[in-house]
Amino acid sequence: MTQDKQPATTIITIEDAGKHVGSTVTIRGWLYNQRESGKLLFPIFRDGTGVIQGVVSLKEHAEAFNALKGLPQESSVIVTGTIRAEARATGGFEMHVSNVEVVQRVSDSEPYPIQLKEHGVDFLLDRRHLWIRTPRQAAILRIRAEAELSARIYMDSQGYTLTDAPIFTPAACEGTSTLFEVNYIDDQKAYLTQSGQLYVEATAAALGKVYTFGPTFRAEKSKTRRHLTEFWMLEPEASFAHLEDMVQLGEGLVSAVVQSVVKNRTRELETIQRDISKLEKIVPPFPRVSYDDAIKVLQKAGNPAKWGDDFGGDEETILSKEFEKPVIIHRYPAAMKAFYMATDEQRPDLSLSFDMIAPEGYGEIIGGGERLANYDTLVKRLREHNLPEEAFQWYLDLRRYGSVPHAGFGLGLERTVAWICGTEHIREVIPFPRMLYRVYP
RNA sequence: UCCCCGGUAGCUCAACGGUAGAGCAUUCGGCUGUUAACCGAAGGGUUGCUAGUUCGAAUCUAGCCCGGGGAGCCA
Known part of the structure; x- marks a missing residue:
């Protein structure tokens, strides 16, 4: 040197x-x-x-x-x-x-490929390693960093301890999404995690209030501006917590992240020409709409949704347009939620679940709820979902040994940052996006 | 997996059955206040691939490849 x-x-x-x-x-x-x-x-x-x-x-x-x-x-x-x-x-x-x-000195014969004018998305993504040099992309990455930092500060301030979850897992966490299979040692198969949730339930029983924050992998063949195959998720879990506790934690977390970005990354928000006044309004409480009522709102807006339907992008956009803040939809029909979701005692057809939908059509940024605590019910659900019971024995242990009510959620970092930045596509808010059919550079 | 849209110069696009063009970038020349500067000149193409229709295909047809958006699924 x-x-x-x-x-x-x-x-x-x-x-x-x-x-x-x-x-x-x-x-x-x-x-x-x-x-x-x-x-x-x-x-x-x-x-x-x-x-x-x-x-x-x-x-x-x-x-x-x-x-x-x-x-x-x-x-x-x-x-x-x-x-x-x-x-x-x-x-x-x-x-x-x-x-x-x-x-x-850059060679005259090989000039820098990215000009100050417009380029196509394909061209830019092939040169993502250079694209991030542009002021707009650099500003977005600084905002992402602020979001990660402020999220961790907020979680710790609420008494939550970071407990990292494994990337290699033995089987599906939810069974619904497609997993990336990898060759582990000596012909064993392992899968890249699609959620740290099961593990964070274990650490919650050990430490009380915990969260995990790391990459997550989904081999879904989703080609939309809201999807990545590798994205980051923050997943809190708290023992003895119920649905409403998590709704409050979620709105507190999202508000804290947005306000930290507004305060500490004002220059970057100006660089990307984000309307800061819209972000300043993001303070608790957020509107809460039950699934039952959400269906009514949709039908009023002329959407053909009927009770029992899940919400797609169109439905989410209609609901989010009703409010200037993220909206919380709670108590979805149990049938459409994961096997580990607890049900409402008054209305067994409803799950104690909630989603948080970001404003301006950015889609679901949080999904979570209260978990099933009862051993027998959980085994029954595993069988209903055709999941391999052997792989879940350790998870069932959590219901064998001092099971307690507990709840949590997962926050998608990229969707949250995409909304904060107002970007066209989620791929702009992660340094090197991994998408369907794109793992380069 | 399904449905739409696209692939032409390094880049962004035009030409839509009759000799393939512009702007930007590059090279050369000019300019003491430019804002994606401007003005002048030059070089730059097997129109994604393979068949087919036609006197003639970038253009029409079929298949394939690659990409984009959306559905499903999800953060």
């Missing part, structure tokens, strides 16, 4: 440029774009924290001018100059460049 050359001036990040007006400073980054006007150049630099326009004249700084003239896009540079407030520059500041060190 060779030591970087130490410039004589202070090294700053572009996001802090405004604090250095009048000073001569150094920025380390990349040439994002450049315009020419005779003996003036207007390079735009980016460093990951933002972009800033530079200006350099041949007359004043011939060496810097010649270093930048014709320099291909995305060449890496260390530039030194004076920061000035400048209304004509986007961002309000610009750097009068006096010195340029080219770290790596």
